[in-house]
Amino acid sequence: MDDDGSRLTRWENRSEGPLFLLSLIFLSAYAAHVLDPGLPQAGHDALLSVIGATWACFAVDYVVRLRLSGGRFGPHYVAHHLLETVVLVLPLLRPLRAVHIYQVVQRRHEQPRLSLYGRVIAYAGMAALLLGFSGALAVYQQERYAPGATIRTFGDSVWWACETLTTVGYGDVTPVTAAGRWIAAFLMLMGLALLGAVTGSFSSWLYQAFAREGELPPGR
Incomplete structure (x- = not known):
């Protein structure tokens, strides 16, 4: 059975790509919601639903990372996972994790960073x-x-x-x-x-x- 570290690494490798796409969807939906006030109310409701659903996915990812890391939520965990916490509280910054995606891809293909x-x-x-x-x-x-x-x-x-x-x-x-x-x-x-x-x-x-x-x- 794999230890928690390898399970966490596997989860990160598999989830970073889909979550990055979700972050772009979140950013696009929020931008459309803000920049098009003339959109029908049904359109704004749909955009808000997309925003809420994508944020829920980010929250699930945060909880899974917390469980697989074997730690408990608190100041110590937040200090060592600052970027993950920030992008959960401020989902508009989620695309910043694209840098981590690049590193994951480079490691997977054994290419120099x-x-x-x-x-x-x-x-x-x-x-x-x-x-x-x-x-x-x-x-x-x-x-x-x-x-x-x-x-x-x-x-x-x-x-x-x-x-x-x-x-x-x-x-x-x-x-x-x-x-x-x-x-x-x-x-x-x-x-x-x-x-x-x-x-x-x-x-x-x-x-x-x-x-x-x-x-x-x-x-x-």
């Missing part, structure tokens, strides 16, 4: 695009009908998300609702983290490149 620097850059780029699009959708949903709102169109929301993620913050469009400001705070933190990761990785790569060329002493 990208270098650490390549993975950091790829992950940060994907995360920035996904966070920007998801944040723009969420803020647009909260702000478009709010009294005194400056974010009235999805274009305004995308522009605001770009300003926020890059920490520029012109202030020409800003959220006025409590929910919109919470989303803004989250995007600010994520933007700082992504910029730090990319800058640190690129600096480390440059240092190693110069060290290999003899311009810097290695190991310092």
Whole structure:
């Protein structure tokens, strides 16, 4: 009989692909629900049903991973499975696990993975695009009908998300609702983290490149 570790690995290998497709369905359904307010009520109800059903699949996957890992839910489990917990609470970020899918495929075919620097850059780029699009959708949903709102169109929301993620913050469009400001705070933190990761990785790569060329002493 396989131990829990091998059973968990098998489950991850088999479930990552279908769950990634479900995450794209979730994101598409949510985008259609937010961006097409003129859709008949039956259409919105259908989209909300799709959103709920896909989220239920993510919840089932989380519970299965918890059981197969042999642990109990708590701060220790959350700390060691932070990404899985985040994408369960914020399903719009589920496509971020595409990086893990790439690693699973590479292991299955015994192919070399990208270098650490390549993975950091790829992950940060994907995360920035996904966070920007998801944040723009969420803020647009909260702000478009709010009294005194400056974010009235999805274009305004995308522009605001770009300003926020890059920490520029012109202030020409800003959220006025409590929910919109919470989303803004989250995007600010994520933007700082992504910029730090990319800058640190690129600096480390440059240092190693110069060290290999003899311009810097290695190991310092």
